[in-house]
Amino acid sequence: ELAESKGIRLVHLFEDEWIEKRDIVEKKIAVICGIREQRIYARKTKVVDADASSVREFYDQNHIQGHVPSSKTYSLSYDGKIVASMSFKRKNRSTSEWELTRFATSCNVVGGFSKLLARFKKENEWSSIISFADRRWSQGDVYIKNGFVEVHRTPPNYYYVKDQKRIRKQNYRRKYLPSKLHDFNPDLSEKENTEMNGLYRIYDCGLIKYQLNNSREK
Numbered sequence: 001e002l003a004e005s006k007g008i009r010l011v012h013l014f015e016d017e018w019i020e021k022r023d024i025v026e027k028k029i030a031v032i033c034g035i036r037e038q039r040i041y042a043r044k045t046k047v048v049d050a051d052a053s054s055v056r057e058f059y060d061q062n063h064i065q066g067h068v069p070s071s072k073t074y075s076l077s078y079d080g081k082i083v084a085s086m087s088f089k090r091k092n093r094s095t096s097e098w099e100l101t102r103f104a105t106s107c108n109v110v111g112g113f114s115k116l117l118a119r120f121k122k123e124n125e126w127s128s129i130i131s132f133a134d135r136r137w138s139q140g141d142v143y144i145k146n147g148f149v150e151v152h153r154t155p156p157n158y159y160y161v162k163d164q165k166r167i168r169k170q171n172y173r174r175k176y177l178p179s180k181l182h183d184f185n186p187d188l189s190e191k192e193n194t195e196m197n198g199l200y201r202i203y204d205c206g207l208i209k210y211q212l213n214n215s216r217e218k
Contacts, residue, residue: 004139012136012205016166017064024064028137031108040083042111045076047119050085058082063104064137070101072124074116076109084109086116091130098124100131103142113142121214129212135205148210158201160194166202 003010011032017025050058055075059067070087077083087102105112120126131148133140140150159166172180174190181197188196 009139014166014202016164021064024062027062028064032137038107040078040107040109040112042076042084042109042115045078045083045109045112045115047115048075048077048082049073050075050077050082054082055085055087058085058106059087059102059104062106063102065102068101071098072120073102074119076112076116078109081106083107084112084116086113086120088120088124088129096125096127098126098129100129114146117146127214131210132207133210134207138208140208140210143210143212146212148212150208151211152209154206154209156203156206158203160199161202162199169201172199 009032011029013025050073055073056067058075068087069089071090073085073087075082075085084105085102086100089099089101091097091099100117103113103116120129129148130151131143133143135153140148144150158169160169160172161167172190172194174193177190177193178184178186181193181199183197184193185196191201194200
């Protein structure tokens with residue numbers, strides 16, 4: 001936040017991402033710096049329903065968080081290859097609330113986000129769409145440009161580090177600690193117990209929640 005207030009774009013990455021997903025990290029940094037070489041205009045692409053295995057492979061190769069289960073996925077094809085994908089998950093069936101869970105490109109697809117979002121809105125019943133921007137990487141510009149509004153900022157979340165790997169904090173909830181830790185003291189907190197066993201926390205930068213409401217819905 002301090003860097004942002006000074007007009008500085010600050011990017012955070014974890015060491016395991018650099019080691020295990022360096023290609024994706026380098027592409028993301030290139031995009032932020034505006035030096036990605038290949039550019040494709042969305043008007044020259046075709047919206048397709050790619051098969052599940054192709055979508056999984058595409059996200060694993062082009063999204064820092066990889067594939068995620070979804071209810072709907074739309075992809076853009078150029079010269080027979082997927083160059084962008086966008087996935088959605090229904091949050092509330094009775095009110096037609098959806099979450100935009102993934103968006104990724106393999107190159108600079110100008111207008112790709114807008115084209116895929118427009119196809120989803122055209123083919124589905126929806127009252128609102130929410131999505132989250134990871135503040136380590138994103139300032140949320142693409143959401144603002146497409147009519148979303150910021151509704152909330154979450155505080156930084158944390159992981160535990162074990163054997164140079166990030167582990168989700170859910171794996172070390174206090175109720176699991178007696179069976180997971182070599183030394184467990186019931187009088188100590190989760191943080192105190194994990195630190196006593198050499199497990200330390202590493203924090204991200206939180207998320208920005210965005211929401212797009214359907215003005216045509218009553």
